[in-house]
Amino acid sequence: MHIFEGFLPSPWWQVWFAISIPVIMYGIYQMNKLVSQRREIVPLLAVAGAFIFVLSSLKLPSVTGSSSHPTGTGMAAILFGPAVTSVLSVIVLLYQSLFLAHGGLTTLGANVFSMGIAGPFVAYALYKVASKAGMNFYLNVFLATAIADWVTYVVTSLQLALAFPFEGSVFASFKMFALVFATTQVPLAIMEGALTALIMKYVVQVKSDVLVGLNVLTSSAATKLREAME
Amino acid sequence: MKLEYLVAIVVILFAAQFFYGVANNPDSEFGGADGEAGDMIAEINPDYEPWFGGIGFEPPGGETESLLFALQAAFGSVVIGYTIGYYKGKGERN
Numbered sequence: 001m002h003i004f005e006g007f008l009p010s011p012w013w014q015v016w017f018a019i020s021i022p023v024i025m026y027g028i029y030q031m032n033k034l035v036s037q038r039r040e041i042v043p044l045l046a047v048a049g050a051f052i053f054v055l056s057s058l059k060l061p062s063v064t065g066s067s068s069h070p071t072g073t074g075m076a077a078i079l080f081g082p083a084v085t086s087v088l089s090v091i092v093l094l095y096q097s098l099f100l101a102h103g104g105l106t107t108l109g110a111n112v113f114s115m116g117i118a119g120p121f122v123a124y125a126l127y128k129v130a131s132k133a134g135m136n137f138y139l140n141v142f143l144a145t146a147i148a149d150w151v152t153y154v155v156t157s158l159q160l161a162l163a164f165p166f167e168g169s170v171f172a173s174f175k176m177f178a179l180v181f182a183t184t185q186v187p188l189a190i191m192e193g194a195l196t197a198l199i200m201k202y203v204v205q206v207k208s209d210v211l212v213g214l215n216v217l218t219s220s221a222a223t224k225l226r227e228a229m230e
Numbered sequence: 231m232k233l234e235y236l237v238a239i240v241v242i243l244f245a246a247q248f249f250y251g252v253a254n255n256p257d258s259e260f261g262g263a264d265g266e267a268g269d270m271i272a273e274i275n276p277d278y279e280p281w282f283g284g285i286g287f288e289p290p291g292g293e294t295e296s297l298l299f300a301l302q303a304a305f306g307s308v309v310i311g312y313t314i315g316y317y318k319g320k321g322e323r324n
Binding site: 002003004005006007009043044046047049050051052053054056057058059060061062063064065066067068095096097098099100101102104105106138153156160164165166173176177180181184185187190191194195197198199201202203205206207 | 233234236237240241243244247248250251254255258260261262263264266267268270271274275278280281282283284285286287288289295298299300302303305306307308309310313314316317318321
């Protein structure tokens, strides 16, 4: 998800800011509302943000011979939806661009879009649909967050392809970038899905009532999951 | 405990794919995919120069960079462990 500083020419860096800013603003509004109406979700919000911090600090090696980061944003997306997740990713991406020279301020809009909006939106949508269809909770979390992680890098490839078409062809360029990003990401995405499923198990264990309050689980589903643990 | 076993299997498979990757790419240093994309941009458009940069702090070397990444991970882990532990303890008392 890290497009380097200065690596998106005009008009692309402005375009991605223009798309991301309204979502971030809506996310801030949603987050304020949630925090003032339901104090009990604050620790869970902290855990979801912290999970993004941990996962995006890990540079994991892949079978392709390069390394990349998981995103960690799928968990926040399932709990709070994509808009709130975009706010949490802004914090992480700012830290990494200001202190680690990873990513950048001019590419922040594009990086927030891929990691904080597109991926999380996919995680949220997949989770909701599969949850309605009655899929096992942990399998659902695993699939939704693994696919979301992978989608983040497909979107990054697309962003780079749009800005740097190969001999005039965006598609040819997309194939080149996706070959690097999307293939490297496959093992990492599976890892991220597994870790997210595991941490969600512990959240169910200690705070299933909050998950019911956030409409992540129905109360009967939460009771069943807790009974299965005993 | 079933989920923990499944996750352990995924971790082992992950290690296996890494070793397979090492065997297949003996010269690779497993650099960042984002750096590789940077090289690709240079290939597609050799004249492209990053038009902006140098605002934030740039770690002077790999040591400082790994420190900052470790701090990021440590901070996140403390928050997760503290919060889940706090509620687990609270739940057990009731």
